[in-house]
Amino acid sequence: MTQSPNPTAAMLVIGDEILSGRTRDSNLHFLARTLTDHGVTLAEARVVSDDHDAIVAAVRALSDAHDHVFTSGGIGPTHDDITADAVAAAFDDHIDIRHDARDLLLAYFDSRGVEATEGRMRMARIPDRARLIDNPVSIAPGFTIRNVHVMAGVPSVFEAMVASVLPTIKGGPPLLSQSLRIEKPEGEIAGPLRGLAADFPDLSIGSYPFSTNGIFGSNIVIRGHDGARVSEAMVALCALFPGQPA
Amino acid sequence: MTQSPNPTAAMLVIGDEILSGRTRDSNLHFLARTLTDHGVTLAEARVVSDDHDAIVAAVRALSDAHDHVFTSGGIGPTHDDITADAVAAAFDDHIDIRHDARDLLLAYFDSRGVEATEGRMRMARIPDRARLIDNPVSIAPGFTIRNVHVMAGVPSVFEAMVASVLPTIKGGPPLLSQSLRIEKPEGEIAGPLRGLAADFPDLSIGSYPFSTNGIFGSNIVIRGHDGARVSEAMVALCALFPGQPA
Numbered sequence: 001m002t003q004s005p006n007p008t009a010a011m012l013v014i015g016d017e018i019l020s021g022r023t024r025d026s027n028l029h030f031l032a033r034t035l036t037d038h039g040v041t042l043a044e045a046r047v048v049s050d051d052h053d054a055i056v057a058a059v060r061a062l063s064d065a066h067d068h069v070f071t072s073g074g075i076g077p078t079h080d081d082i083t084a085d086a087v088a089a090a091f092d093d094h095i096d097i098r099h100d101a102r103d104l105l106l107a108y109f110d111s112r113g114v115e116a117t118e119g120r121m122r123m124a125r126i127p128d129r130a131r132l133i134d135n136p137v138s139i140a141p142g143f144t145i146r147n148v149h150v151m152a153g154v155p156s157v158f159e160a161m162v163a164s165v166l167p168t169i170k171g172g173p174p175l176l177s178q179s180l181r182i183e184k185p186e187g188e189i190a191g192p193l194r195g196l197a198a199d200f201p202d203l204s205i206g207s208y209p210f211s212t213n214g215i216f217g218s219n220i221v222i223r224g225h226d227g228a229r230v231s232e233a234m235v236a237l238c239a240l241f242p243g244q245p246a
Numbered sequence: 247m248t249q250s251p252n253p254t255a256a257m258l259v260i261g262d263e264i265l266s267g268r269t270r271d272s273n274l275h276f277l278a279r280t281l282t283d284h285g286v287t288l289a290e291a292r293v294v295s296d297d298h299d300a301i302v303a304a305v306r307a308l309s310d311a312h313d314h315v316f317t318s319g320g321i322g323p324t325h326d327d328i329t330a331d332a333v334a335a336a337f338d339d340h341i342d343i344r345h346d347a348r349d350l351l352l353a354y355f356d357s358r359g360v361e362a363t364e365g366r367m368r369m370a371r372i373p374d375r376a377r378l379i380d381n382p383v384s385i386a387p388g389f390t391i392r393n394v395h396v397m398a399g400v401p402s403v404f405e406a407m408v409a410s411v412l413p414t415i416k417g418g419p420p421l422l423s424q425s426l427r428i429e430k431p432e433g434e435i436a437g438p439l440r441g442l443a444a445d446f447p448d449l450s451i452g453s454y455p456f457s458t459n460g461i462f463g464s465n466i467v468i469r470g471h472d473g474a475r476v477s478e479a480m481v482a483l484c485a486l487f488p489g490q491p492a
Contacts, residue, residue: 018291019278021278021280025274032267047274049289054290072452078464107394119437186323201405207322
């Protein structure tokens with residue numbers, strides 16, 4: 001496929017609980033769908049543990065390589081929430097409780113009669129050069145520093161923060177796709193499919209095999225920025241494999 | 247937490263379909279649970295697209311940094327299955343259709359009356375220095391080269407290949423864990439929890455918040471290799487937060 005005109009992004013998931021198998025991450029799938037719709041190419045994702053050095057190294061590498069980085073996890077009130085400090089360190093920025101974040105939290109705690117514990121106030125630790133990300137669900141903000149958007153891991157909060165960040169990001173033309181379910185094993189369609197891919201080098205043509213109820217088949221997905229070309233390739237694909245169920 | 251005695255592993259998920267949000271990966275969660283039970287620490291995971299250079303770079307980086315690397319995806323018969331060639335390139339190994347893999351496939355195709363298409367025979371492309379990984383589900387083998395285990399992305403096949411590889415891997419003592427559900431918001435338990443973590447520096451103590459049906463709480467998970475220590479910390483945790491539901 002030719003170089004996409006779209007900006008690229010990476011996701012960094014932070015959390016021992018994913019790597020130990022305790023929790024199943026769902027934020028990657030949500031972000032992947034959302035960015036694709038927004039015309040941003042999610043080019044890479046990484047999962048690292050709650051380890052300062054691992055977070056610093058991953059933030060630096062991904063920030064250098066992509067237009068945007070989205071992190072999830074590790075910005076809560078407990079001792080194992082070390083993401084904010086690690087991201088500050090990655091960019092050699094100073095971090096402490098910041099007035100704007102503190103004021104947001106204090107007003108919220110006050111309105112709910114909740115005590116401003118030391119743990120809760122840790123959520124106001126924001127690097128000096130960062131911009132706050134609005135959190136309409138539970139107020140404690142995320143933040144953007146350089147091209148890195150630091151967000152919570154709890155899915156409802158993560159999704160709300162993505163919604164807050166997205167309007168600030170310029171996406172390219174959305175990637176259009178059409179797909180065809182072919183009820184033949186991949187081994188039989190691979191040859192013609194390779195020919196099709198060669199005829200449409202400007203498109204991405206993927207084959208995603210399945211086997212259900214004894215039927216071996218594959219979903220062929222054609223993706224590209226030019227809708228007319230995607231349709232043209234789909235017509236050619238249907239001609240190669242006539243009579244597939246709609 | 248003190249250095250674990252366990253070998254470390256990384257997972258590399260290969261596939262545009264995950265990064266575009268078309269498919270939700272489930273192999274990471276399966277591998278994470280399986281390795282944890284086997285006494286291997288999954289330290290890192292990455293997802294890259296079906297891109298030769300991206301796969302080569304990730305394989306090299308992860309192979310250098312960890313005792314084992316497990317890849318999933320991109321070893322089928324179609325044009326977008328480029329993992330085997332990329333892994334061979336990562337280790338400067340020669341790759342072509344190999345006799346042992348070809349014989350396995352031909353016998354299987356013959357027994358099923360299936361045509362040995364060029365696409366299907368691509369699944370016999372194995373680097374010269376690799377060892378085959380048994381695939382009891384659909385025969386087309388995975389392979390191990392150096393410390394990298396290359397496996398299929400289809401979950402049933404991935405899981406069968408992991409089962410084939412696991413007995414060849416020496417695990418450390420399993421990581422033991424106990425958890426307590428605390429029905430208080432994280433902000434209220436953060437302080438005592440920090441003290442507990444300081445008292446048990448040899449253990450990993452994680453806090454995983456939840457909110458369900460209006461209840462804000464957190465699951466506290468204590469992990470370590472010494473069961474007696476884990477129990478000791480759990481007793482101390484229960485004393486800090488008495489009266490939690492069992």
